[in-house]
Amino acid sequence: DRRTPSHPALQHESPPQGDQGRRRGRCPAAMPSPRSSPAGRAAPVPSPSCAAVAFRSLLAADLRFSRQLGVCAGERSAWGSARPLLRLLEVSGHGVPWLAGTLYGLGRSESPAGREVLLNLLFALVLDLVLVAMVKGLVRRRRPTHNKMDMFVTISVDKYSFPSGHATRAAMVCRFVLHHLVLAIPLRVLVVLWAIIVGISRVMLGRHNVTDVAFGFIMGYMQYNVVKYFWLSPLSAPALFAVWNQ
Numbered sequence: 001d002r003r004t005p006s007h008p009a010l011q012h013e014s015p016p017q018g019d020q021g022r023r024r025g026r027c028p029a030a031m032p033s034p035r036s037s038p039a040g041r042a043a044p045v046p047s048p049s050c051a052a053v054a055f056r057s058l059l060a061a062d063l064r065f066s067r068q069l070g071v072c073a074g075e076r077s078a079w080g081s082a083r084p085l086l087r088l089l090e091v092s093g094h095g096v097p098w099l100a101g102t103l104y105g106l107g108r109s110e111s112p113a114g115r116e117v118l119l120n121l122l123f124a125l126v127l128d129l130v131l132v133a134m135v136k137g138l139v140r141r142r143r144p145t146h147n148k149m150d151m152f153v154t155i156s157v158d159k160y161s162f163p164s165g166h167a168t169r170a171a172m173v174c175r176f177v178l179h180h181l182v183l184a185i186p187l188r189v190l191v192v193l194w195a196i197i198v199g200i201s202r203v204m205l206g207r208h209n210v211t212d213v214a215f216g217f218i219m220g221y222m223q224y225n226v227v228k229y230f231w232l233s234p235l236s237a238p239a240l241f242a243v244w245n246q
């Protein structure tokens with residue numbers, strides 16, 4: 001009879017059920033498994049809340065799915081031959097070329113409008129590096145076990161994977177470019193595609209889990225709002241531009 005527990009421990013104390021369990025914020029789907037205490041009594045093992053159960057299930061699904069998508073994680077992986085191409089994409093979304101390119105552009109720019117845009121792009125890139133490093137350092141989620149740590153120039157927090165710095169940068173730069181460069185429609189589409197492909201390639205390379213990239217996209221998208229809010233201009237930062245124009 002399933003309703004009458006045969007195990008003596010279960011007869012002593014039944015797990016919190018129904019209303020009682022719910023009131024304590026516990027998940028009915030994860031009822032505690034009673035264990036015997038030294039005195040022979042069943043000691044109720046606290047069960048996790050529904051939110052915790054849902055969170056763990058999401059993470060488990062994320063790990064499984066990301067592993068399946070990591071088809072370029074090594075040369076011998078299913079799509080290993082595409083790895084060099086994805087590594088090229090990795091460099092295209094890396095902080096070093098973006099910072100170097102922006103600094104170079106700033107040095108060469110002769111128009112005040114161009115300098116203003118590039119100065120704000122520099123601010124955006126630095127802000128992105130700082131925020132991503134802070135979140136990575138706080139969350140400390142390890143990179144997927146199938147990732148080969150052969151990345152192009154990393155800093156210490158880059159051993160962590162949440163969020164994907166490439167995804168934040170790609171999303172933020174994409175918004176920035178679409179707002180500040182006058183581009184023909186096909187080029188605008190290309191910029192959006194580049195950002196999406198950079199994000200997807202992080203999972204295919206085995207560098208990240210899907211949730212790292214998804215959160216990275218959201219974070220990068222919002223970072224652009226911060227850049228817009230603190231937009232540096234001769235009006236908002238006259239001292240900076242005065243020095244510049246000397």
Ligand SMILES: CC(C)=CCC/C(C)=C/CC/C(C)=C/COP(=O)(O)O
Pocket residue numbers: 094095096099129151152153154155158160161163164165166167202207
């Ligand atoms: C000036 C200075 C501190 C430059 C640092 C540039 C640099 C090494 C950025 C790191 C870029 C990177 C490897 C991000 C990691 O991207 P994930 O998508 O793997 O999170």
